[in-house]
Amino acid sequence: EVQLVESGGGLVQPGGSLRLSCAASGFTLSSYPMSWVRQAPGKGLEWVSSIGTGGEYTSYADSMKGRFTISRDNAKNTLYLQLNSLKTEDTAMYYCAASEYIVVTATRVDYKYWGQGTQVTVSS
Numbered sequence: 026e027v028q029l030v031e032s033g034g035g036l037v038q039p040g041g042s043l044r045l046s047c048a049a050s051g052f053t054l055s056s057y058p059m060s061w062v063r064q065a066p067g068k069g070l071e072w073v074s075s076i077g078t079g080g081e082y083t084s085y086a087d088s089m090k091g092r093f094t095i096s097r098d099n100a101k102n103t104l105y106l107q108l109n110s111l112k113t114e115d116t117a118m119y120y121c122a123a124s125e126y127i128v129v130t131a132t133r134v135d136y137k138y139w140g141q142g143t144q145v146t147v148s149s
Contacts, residue, residue, distance in 0.1 A: 027051035027138055029121050034143030041111050045143055047104040047121030052138065055079075055099035058127040060136070061106045063117035063145075070131035073119070074106065077127060084129055111147045118142040 033045040045061070061073040074085045074095040083095050094107040104121050122128075122136035133139060 029123065029138055029140035031119065031121055031140045031143035034119060034145045036146045036148065037111055038149050039111060039113055039147055041147070043108045043111065043145060045106040045108065045119055045121075045145070047106075047140055049102045049104070049123070049138075052123070054097070054102040054104065054123070057123040057125065057137070058082075059095075059097060059104045060122050060124065060128055061095060061104075061119060062122055062131050063115075063119045064142075065114070065117040068117075070133065071117070072129055072131040075127055075129050076104070082127065084127075108145065111145075113147050116145060116147050118144050 028050045030048045037043055058077050060075040062070050063073050064070050076083050076095045080097050092110045096105045120142045121140045123138040124136045128135045
């Protein structure tokens, strides 16, 4: 069974940091470009970041550049997202997703596998 399981979310104060993880099973993570997509309460999906199969390529949404860092450990079949300098507007459910080619969209049909999400809440 193919699974993407996110973890690491939680409640953090503005300016704080979190590290999200996405553990893959049932398929070989190294064969797929990966992305993070988020959804804030009452809003649509928003693309956050993507990474190539070997980690050599990364891309970020403008509002996340310099604050978020995407990485992957193919030996551990795990994707990461380091969140720094968090703002209240970063509050959202964060999803990891696998695609057959590099995708920089928030359109769910562009992804082959999709996780169940981990909640990040930024509040004082």
